[in-house]
Amino acid sequence: MGGNSFLIETPLPSTNGNGHAPASPTIGGEIVDSQLLGAEVESLNAEEAIAWAMDRFGSDLRFAISFQKTSSVIVDMVSRLASETRLFYVDTGLLFPETYDTRDALAGRYGIEFERFADISLAEQEERRAANLLRPGQDGCCADRKVELMRTALGDVSCWVSGIRRADSPTRANAPKFGWDERFGLWKLNPLADWDEKRIWNYIKEYHVPYNPLHDQGYPSIGCMPCTTVAPSGADERAGRWAGTDRTECGING
Numbered sequence: 001m002g003g004n005s006f007l008i009e010t011p012l013p014s015t016n017g018n019g020h021a022p023a024s025p026t027i028g029g030e031i032v033d034s035q036l037l038g039a040e041v042e043s044l045n046a047e048e049a050i051a052w053a054m055d056r057f058g059s060d061l062r063f064a065i066s067f068q069k070t071s072s073v074i075v076d077m078v079s080r081l082a083s084e085t086r087l088f089y090v091d092t093g094l095l096f097p098e099t100y101d102t103r104d105a106l107a108g109r110y111g112i113e114f115e116r117f118a119d120i121s122l123a124e125q126e127e128r129r130a131a132n133l134l135r136p137g138q139d140g141c142c143a144d145r146k147v148e149l150m151r152t153a154l155g156d157v158s159c160w161v162s163g164i165r166r167a168d169s170p171t172r173a174n175a176p177k178f179g180w181d182e183r184f185g186l187w188k189l190n191p192l193a194d195w196d197e198k199r200i201w202n203y204i205k206e207y208h209v210p211y212n213p214l215h216d217q218g219y220p221s222i223g224c225m226p227c228t229t230v231a232p233s234g235a236d237e238r239a240g241r242w243a244g245t246d247r248t249e250c251g252i253n254g
């Protein structure tokens with residue numbers, strides 16, 4: 001892909017949804033045609049898309065790591081491309097012990113230090129929300145323990161990388177590989193958007209990548225302990241998240 005093939009002369013619409021993003025989609029200070037750029041990245045495979053983003057954004061790029069199976073694939077790919085990359089995770093304080101073990105296994109295998117973003121304790125959360133006492137799983141908890149931290153983590157970069165896939169759930173079925181993220185006001189790369197379950201596991205097995213052992217215990221998707229359960233057989237990937245409620249997303253990816 002040519003370095004300047006997406007530059008345009010006419011500014012794009014200036015809204016971004018949260019008021020702190022650049023007025024128009026830009027890369028390196030140059031306005032780009034986000035639709036054209038998205039179409040070009042769509043044609044790249046996952047490794048190519050990550051390599052392209054690293055080249056295009058440099059240190060202005062951050063990888064969000066959840067220590068689920070897709071994160072294992074992405075961490076392995078990143079490790080083959082560069083030694084110095086910014087990978088981070090949001091520590092809600094309510095993650096499974098197996099998730100922290102996976103973090104440590106990946107860190108040891110690849111010599112990576114994952115940046116940790118953590119903020120309020122449960123006690124502080126209760127105090128903050130005293131008028132409507134919040135517990136894990138209730139409205140506002142994800143906003144306090146995840147989304148705010150994501151805003152902090154992404155506050156000084158122009159692009160972030162997520163492990164979401166179209167096969168995860170109906171709400172993610174149209175996720176592009178690359179596009180403007182209105183929610184956080186920056187670019188977002190989903191390099192595994194078109195990967196299915198089989199491809200994920202084939203990759204993990206082929207390269208012997210450490211992965212979260214909860215996947216072997218019936219957890220297709222893994223988040224905080226109070227809000228994650230084993231999913232029924234045949235249910236979609238996200239069925240074990242906030243089971244029994246209408247919620248399907250925490251506010252980071254949808």
Ligand code: SF4
Pocket residue numbers: 092094135136137138141142143145146223224225226227250
């Ligand atoms: S997943 Fe559950 S415990 Fe974790 S931040 Fe969201 S509501 Fe709170």
